[in-house]
Amino acid sequence: MQEAVHAVEGFLYPNEVELQWSILIVLYPYITGLVAGAFILASLERVFKVEAVKPTYRLALLTALAFLLVAPLPLQLHLGHPERSLEMYLTPHKSSAMAMFGFVYLWYLMVVLLLEIWLDYRKDIVQLSQTTKGPVRLIYKALTLGSSNVSPGALNADDRIGYIITVIGIPSAFLLHGYVGFIFGSIKANPWWSTPLMPIVFLFSAMVSGIAAVMMLYIVTTWLRKKPLDMRCVDTIAKYLFYAFVIDFSLEMLDLIHRIYEADESFHTLDFMVHTRLFLSQVILQIILGTGVPLACLAATQLWTFSEPVRRKLYFTSGLLTLIGIFAMRWNVVIGGQLFSKSFLGYTSYKMEFAHREGLLAAVALMILPFLLLWGLVKLLPPWSEHEAKA
Amino acid sequence: MRITFKDAAHLIRLVIVVLIAMAAFAGLRSLMVPESFGQYGHYRGNALEEIRAKPVSFAGRQACAECHDAVVEAKKAGKHVNIGCEACHGAQAKHAEDPSLKPTKPDTAVLCARCHEKNSAKPHGFPQVATKDHNTGMACGDCHQPHQPKL
Amino acid sequence: MSTSRRDLLSQSGKWLFLTSAAQAALEFVLAGNAEAAPTYNMHTHWWAMTIDINKCIGCGNCVRACAEENGVPKGFFRTWIERYDVPSWEMEHPEVDSPNGGMDGFPEKPIKGKSFFVPKLCNHCAHSPCVQVCPVGATFETPDGLVLVDEKYCLGCRYCVQACPYGCRYINPKTNTVDKCTLCYHRISKGLTTACCEACPTGCRTLADLKNPKDPVHDFLRTNSIQVLKPQMATGSKVYYRGLDGSVR
Incomplete structure (x- = not known):
């Protein structure tokens, strides 16, 4: 009965028929990847002094925060006992990658992201706490921590601490997403996951997806606000997207070639899976549409000169396809890793529910939520007024 | 430019907020971690006793032998000597506790075939028959004595 | 009555399934008062199991006994039996089946090569990958060598299910926590053998205490x-x- 539902082929250990990790666990590395990527883009401006991407600095930070706040929700929804999740912090098991991830997350949220945003926005917060009316004012008041000191000395202190935080933040962002890769890469029982390349592949795909997401957000928000697009900024972002993509693509190809050449005991099974049950999501969506096409578009913009409207269309297409491609990559890792039996003798399939705690509806809602949060954050802490005043 | 104490006041306030949060966490942790956690290792020590305290369904062959010593004696002469009583008679802990609960006698027409039905994957030398050829419609118990299974 | 019990005790040493702890506690078990047995000492045991493939007849008694003893939910297995069929020209690709975990036995089918049954259960690994990954300490290795799950502490994150190379873990739909073989800890600590060993008609499985x-x-x-x-x-x-x-995986 159960086997018929899951279109079982060959032999599975009897407890393996049902998949353990659903689409929500696909969302989780996707969302944390966007966080890490967006932050790394923000730090380009701050630490590496890439002035051209300045218009996206604050937007990137707020994007990272909005997605980071949502990141634990899919995990929470997926747990058999969500009310026990605090145990992860109360009695963390030191040998568990998942337990340590809780602390990496907390470190990143509290020490890096919130602090950096607070320091960067403190002048605005103090100003807003004096000019805003109504209950929102209380939020600003609380955020000032009761200190309205925005003297040059105080702002200088903020700037210097902020710089240090960003410098710490880059390895932290690497750690955040590298760690997500380690959660999968360290499972020796699963040959589809178990590779030391997993953390670094996750990291670079995170940078690719985060940079693409901020680029798209910048293009879309500028269009929504009916403001002129700073083409120099978008060109620069696209250039970094291209570089990150080349590294990401090389790493994934290295992994693939290595698997094909070594052809260990699991190869026969995994190869068959990629050619059948994962063909659409892996070959079509991830490799051809999600990597090949955007990489070609971005390479073209680096090699030849196009007019502005053409570039905008190329960037938009590449950004969109990249985001779909990276989502497909997460899908292929998480779901693909559960479609074959650990006996290497059979396959099962993933049947996504619709209106279910772990179904499609929940996943879509969780994907919309960060944008709502971002909208709220943008209202609360406007990222653009300052730059436009200058321009 | 040096950072003066006055200009860092808001940062000091932040540090105080963080310290309060950490103290609150430490307090919460000492309240919420189960008492026996860490007794033997990184887990709740009481869990061991809880699992050990679960009731049994199979009484075990010694418990059977306590009353049914005649059957135990009879089995010694046959090939089934080493088979536990509950392998055929099912879980009998309830019966062992309260002998007035009478278990139902197994139907040999079904029971024996579980082990002795012909199957190509069974070890060679293990006695097996194709029941439909061996005994059309008869129960095994009509000819064989399960406790001493020779004809 | 007491005489026959003493006789039994003197005999019990010869019974292979009986361990030293079992002998110590046996008197109390026989008196129907297992709870009053001398306190079980975890530090004097190191539990294991031996399985003799040449004795397994695929009857499914162990699977049924386990389900009954431990209330294993339908469709999930703490122990199960696989039937292998290994063609001599393709040793690497055996044909395997395990209808309903072998609970109802195995219907006869034509075989291609050599064929045999393999009973499986949790391996109670000494370096368990499942214990390693549990984020909260809800699954653990006990001082007597078992891998157990604390159902009152498990989050249900399922990371351990992914980490087990043998497919021994499942989510119990009644508790929404992970579940697996306990090597009948509630039995062996009272001096009994496991339910699967008790029900195995051929002595294929034997509980063992390496200490x-x-x-x-x-x-x-x-x-x-x-x-x-x-x-x-x-x-x-x-x-x-x-x-x-060698073809078994």
Whole structure:
């Protein structure tokens, strides 16, 4: 009965028929990847002094925060006992990658992201706490921590601490997403996951997806606000997207070639899976549409000169396809890793529910939520007024 | 430019907020971690006793032998000597506790075939028959004595 | 009455399934008062299991007994039996089936090569990958060598299910926590053997205590060629197979 539902082929250990990790666990590395990527883009401006991407600095930070706040929700929804999740912090098991991830997350949220945003926005917060009316004012008041000191000395202190935080933040962002890769890469029982390349592949795909997401957000928000697009900024972002993509693509190809050449005991099974049950999501969506096409578009913009409207269309297409491609990559890792039996003798399939705690509806809602949060954050802490005043 | 104490006041306030949060966490942790956690290792020590305290369904062959010593004696002469009583008679802990609960006698027409039905994957030398050829419609118990299974 | 019990006790040493702890506690068990048995001492045991492939007849008694003893939910298995059919021209690709975990036995089918049954259960690994990944300490290795789950502490994150190379873990739909073989901890700590061993008609499975120098397991391991499942995983598996074919995975 159960086997018929899951279109079982060959032999599975009897407890393996049902998949353990659903689409929500696909969302989780996707969302944390966007966080890490967006932050790394923000730090380009701050630490590496890439002035051209300045218009996206604050937007990137707020994007990272909005997605980071949502990141634990899919995990929470997926747990058999969500009310026990605090145990992860109360009695963390030191040998568990998942337990340590809780602390990496907390470190990143509290020490890096919130602090950096607070320091960067403190002048605005103090100003807003004096000019805003109504209950929102209380939020600003609380955020000032009761200190309205925005003297040059105080702002200088903020700037210097902020710089240090960003410098710490880059390895932290690497750690955040590298760690997500380690959660999968360290499972020796699963040959589809178990590779030391997993953390670094996750990291670079995170940078690719985060940079693409901020680029798209910048293009879309500028269009929504009916403001002129700073083409120099978008060109620069696209250039970094291209570089990150080349590294990401090389790493994934290295992994693939290595698997094909070594052809260990699991190869026969995994190869068959990629050619059948994962063909659409892996070959079509991830490799051809999600990597090949955007990489070609971005390479073209680096090699030849196009007019502005053409570039905008190329960037938009590449950004969109990249985001779909990276989502497909997460899908292929998480779901693909559960479609074959650990006996290497059979396959099962993933049947996504619709209106279910772990179904499609929940996943879509969780994907919309960060944008709502971002909208709220943008209202609360406007990222653009300052730059436009200058321009 | 040096950072003066006055200009860092808001940062000091932040540090105080963080310290309060950490103290609150430490307090919460000492309240919420189960008492026996860490007794033997990184887990709740009481869990061991809880699992050990679960009731049994199979009484075990010694418990059977306590009353049914005649059957135990009879089995010694046959090939089934080493088979536990509950392998055929099912879980009998309830019966062992309260002998007035009478278990139902197994139907040999079904029971024996579980082990002795012909199957190509069974070890060679293990006695097996194709029941439909061996005994059309008869129960095994009509000819064989399960406790001493020779004809 | 008391005489026959003494007779039994003197005999019990010869019974291979009986351990030293079992003998200590037996008197109380026989008196129907297992709870009053001398306190079980975890530090004097190191539990394991031996399985003799040449004795398994695929009757499914162990699977049924386990389900009854432990209330295993339908469709999930703490122990199960696989039937292998290994063609001699394709040793790497055996045909395997395990209808309903072997609970209802195996219907006869034409075979292509050599065919045999393989009973499986949690290997109670000494270096368990499942314990390693549990984020909260809800699954653990006990001082007496078992891998257990604390159902009052498990989050249901399922990371351990992913980490087990043998497919021994499942989510119990009644508790929404992970569940697996306990090697009948509630029985062996009272001096009984496991439900699967109790019900096995051929003595294919035997509970073993490696810390008991008199346990026949030592002879068994010394005089036979022994294999564990997936030795390349280096999990310190404590379910020892005699006569296990290389094609089994």
